[in-house]
Amino acid sequence: MSDSTNKTAEDASSLDQVPSAEFVQLFTKLQRRLFLFILSQVGSPVDAEEVLQETNVIIWSKFHQFQLGTNFFAWAGMIATYEIRKFRDRRRDRRLQFSDEFLSQVSEDAIEISEELELRREALNECLHRLKPEDRELIQARYAPGENGLRVAEKLGRPSNSVYQSVGRIRKVLFDCVTRRLASAARATT
Amino acid sequence: MKSPDASSQPEFFELLEALCEDRLTPVDVQRLEQLVLSSTAARRTYLAYVDLHGTLHWNAAYGADGENFDPAVSGRTSDDDSKNEERKTFRRRPLGLWITAAAVALVGVLSFALGRLFPPDGAGQPVASLGQNRPPAPNDRQIPAVGTSSSGEGQVHxxxxxxxxxxxxxxxxxxxxxxxxxxxxxxxxxxxxxxxxxxxxxxxxxxxxxxxxxxxxxxxxxxxxxxxxxxxxxxxxxxxxxxxxxxxxxxxxxxxxxxxxxxKADDAEWLRRVYLDVVGHIPPVDVAERFLSSRDASRREKLVESLLDDPSYVRNWTIIWTNLLIGRSDSRDVNRPALQKFLRENFARNRPWNELVAEFVSAEGNAAENGAANFLLAHMNNDAMPATAITSRVFLGRQIGCTQCHDHPFNDWKQESFWSLNSFFQQTSVAHADLRDERSGKMKARTTTLETKHVGGPTHFETRRGLMQVTYPKFEGIAVNDDADTNRRQELAKLMTSGEKPLVAESLVNRMWEHFFGCSFTRPVDDMGPHxxxxxxxxxxxxxxxxxxxxxxxxxxxxxxxxxxxxxxxxxxxxxxxxxxxxxxxxxxxSRVYLKGMTAEQLYDSLLLATGADMTPLELGDHDRRRHEWLQQFVHAFQTDENDESVTFESSIAQALLMMNSELTEHALSLDRGTLLEKVVHSRDAEAEKLKRLCLATLTRYPTPKELQTLRKLLNSGSVAQRNNSAGWQDALWAYLNSSEFVLVH
Known part of the structure; x- marks a missing residue:
């Protein structure tokens, strides 16, 4: 996280420099991780996508500040943290507003366990395959882009509460499955 | 009192769920923050849960490995494709035949009709009043704090x-x-x-x-x-x-x-209420028909007598007391069927309540052989602290749980009195043994036994200042010999159940009153006392x-x-x-009977009874077992000092049905042999008569003209007729079952 170069964002945005292929690769690879990092602090995926876009703009404009070989996620995370606060202060009307204390505690822990979270994301795929087919279909319907529990309920003609209930149950099943898998993997390696 | 870490509390997961579906209220957000900040474990759980939610979201849009993500166009190109693909899957999903959009639309119509059931001048109880029937939150009323107790102690707190x-x-x-x-x-x-x-x-x-x-x-x-x-x-x-x-x-x-x-309530309202209160389910349709056409002046008295003798009376009170004594959760080390057998036998012969209480308090022996022993077997963990607190709360209506650590804040119960009650349980122990076959030596079963050890002496406890104190078995100021030869629990049973008006009597009356009227003389029902x-x-x-x-x-x-x-x-x-x-x-x-929401058991049994989905008589153990399994989905047990458990049942039909096995649910709303729908649809009655029967079977009343009109319109509407002739009837039944009127005891 070097800020040693004194170039400003304006300088960079003139696009007289092109980021290296390695930078682009890192950037692309870490989008999901960054999104999830932001999500844990803004709560809503839609908001998280918005903050991610804003963060990306900054990352893109400051690519020359990043030194290859250092921790990209830590660097981008700093930018995201700043954008998260900006977003929150701009959207004071939002129901979902977390306090400063919450944000700093959560972001600190998120970075600390980021490797574990990455392992969980891998295990999640396996767990999705182990769902009952009807459960998997419901969770797919729920997470199809642009969907939410309420709209799925409308489409299925089911009361929204019952869909919330089912989707919640499935999420909990997945959560427990991931936790179990990680625990048994940890046992296997020790 | 110790509380479990936030990361394992159902409340925490409920908040996380609400977060995932964007349903958090500002108060919820505060609570969530509080829990997340309360421990590292809670923070980890929060992160992992939100991460899972976000990963599902992300992967659906951009793929699991981020390959579809194109930074130049901000990753939105894959959106439409994947959406279409999802839609296809979605359409392939077989729609449950019983929940259709039309049925849901009908529910709206019906709720409206129900609203009209009550006086239209605005004084009526709103339809969605289920939640309002709860005891008020402590700060609901701004009334000057004047502490005055009936015994005139005049404590101000x-x-x-x-x-x-x-x-x-x-x-x-x-x-x-x-x-x-x-x-x-x-x-x-x-x-x-x-x-x-x-x-x-x-x-x-x-x-x-x-x-x-x-x-x-x-x-x-x-x-x-x-x-x-x-x-x-x-x-x-x-x-x-x-x-x-x-x-x-x-x-x-x-x-x-x-x-x-x-x-005075009309016969239909009263009939449904007294059925649910005394025997735990709605009246069968034929009983309702007879009762509503009866002109016998003493029909209500006669009905009460017959309900008190109904086999379902025993079943209902066995359920109620099993829940109070050992909870709904399966996690405790008890023999639930044995306890229920004990309760059934004793409710069937109307055993005096004081004898029953004495049995529970003084029980000895094997969990399977003496059903009464299971009450204490469920609560002997943690140095019998749950046993102490729950005996007091359930039988005496006194909440002394907090006095294990400190004196009661509102009255003069001292910390010592908790431990002197606890002292009665100090000779008691739980023994586990493996029962082996005499010849083969193979293990047949595991037995749990409540035993009384031959020991005496005082009980020690620690005050908040860290001082060790000593106390002896003592109940309401009466001390009992603390030598090893005295069976303390037998003495306690005598003390608890004797006298002109012991607490067990007062507490039971209060509980019974609440059961029938929807509100007890004190709130909560089990927190009586000078405060x-x-x-x-x-x-x-x-x-x-x-x-x-x-x-x-x-x-x-x-x-x-x-x-x-x-x-x-x-x-x-x-x-x-x-x-x-x-x-x-x-x-x-x-001045009126307050509304109550149905309990999970009442709902389950009423649903099966109304729809004819399960022809197993309600009294059979099989039925109890299935209902119990179904219920486990809503119950979480904690190993706290009072062995609390939480029930996440919301008294909604939709929830009830969805959590049942789908075979049973589909059967309930099918035209299979023996179901309500089959009988109604295949009868030779006119359409209006059929609808009346449907309404009577579910809501214990005849439909209003407005409902009849709406339902008939629906039955004959093009969209329904095209599907098939039974779909309309299924919609109608679904609408009745799904109305708030069905889940209320009114």
């Missing part, structure tokens, strides 16, 4: 304001003791403050028989009221007297507070004494309540008694 607020006259702001106000009606001869004998105006109170020891034969014979001649007559007389006392006493309260009670003055102290006192002199006859007590004037009234209210609303924090006057 900030936190006690709500319960005592009930006795504050809103005009003067001064405490009004109901018991004094009502002297004009029931003559109270005060001898000493603690020793009063109430006499109703024109009624002689017989001398009280006090039974000193449980098991002594005098008053404690099980009383079968209907069967033996002279005794039956005298019981009937005393029963009539108790009912009159209730009537006069409540009427005096209405007069005093200027309240006009609600009118929490009852709304009708004299009535409670009188009923408790009558209950004792009836020989702790449970059926008798239910008979008094069911036949009281107040219980005959409708749950609807008008302008004249809208203030009688305990849900908003007011003192209950019982």
């Amino acid at each position: 900030e936190h006690a304001s709500v319960n005592n607020a009930a006795n504050v006259n809103p005009d003067s702001g001064k405490p009004v003791m109901l018991s004094q106000q009502e002297k004009s009606v029931s003559v109270t001869e005060g001898r000493t403050p603690n020793e009063r004998v109430e006499r109703s105006k024109n009624i002689d109170v017989p001398p009280k028989t006090s039974s000193e020891i449980v098991g002594s034969s005098n008053v404690l014979e099980p009383q079968s009221v209907a069967s033996n001649g002279a005794a039956a007559q005298s019981t009937q007389r005393s029963g009539q007297r108790a009912i009159e006392f209730i009537n006069e006493h409540l009427a005096a309260g209405w007069k005093l507070y200027g309240v006009e009670p609600s009118p 929490n003055a009852p709304s009708h102290p004299e009535l409670l006192d009188h009923l408790a004494k009558e209950f004792v002199s009836s020989g702790y006859d449970l059926k008798q007590l239910m008979r008094w309540i069911c036949l009281s004037d107040a219980y005959q009234r409708t749950s609807r209210f008008g302008k004249s008694n809208e203030q009688d609303d305990p849900a908003s924090g007011a003192m209950p006057l019982f």
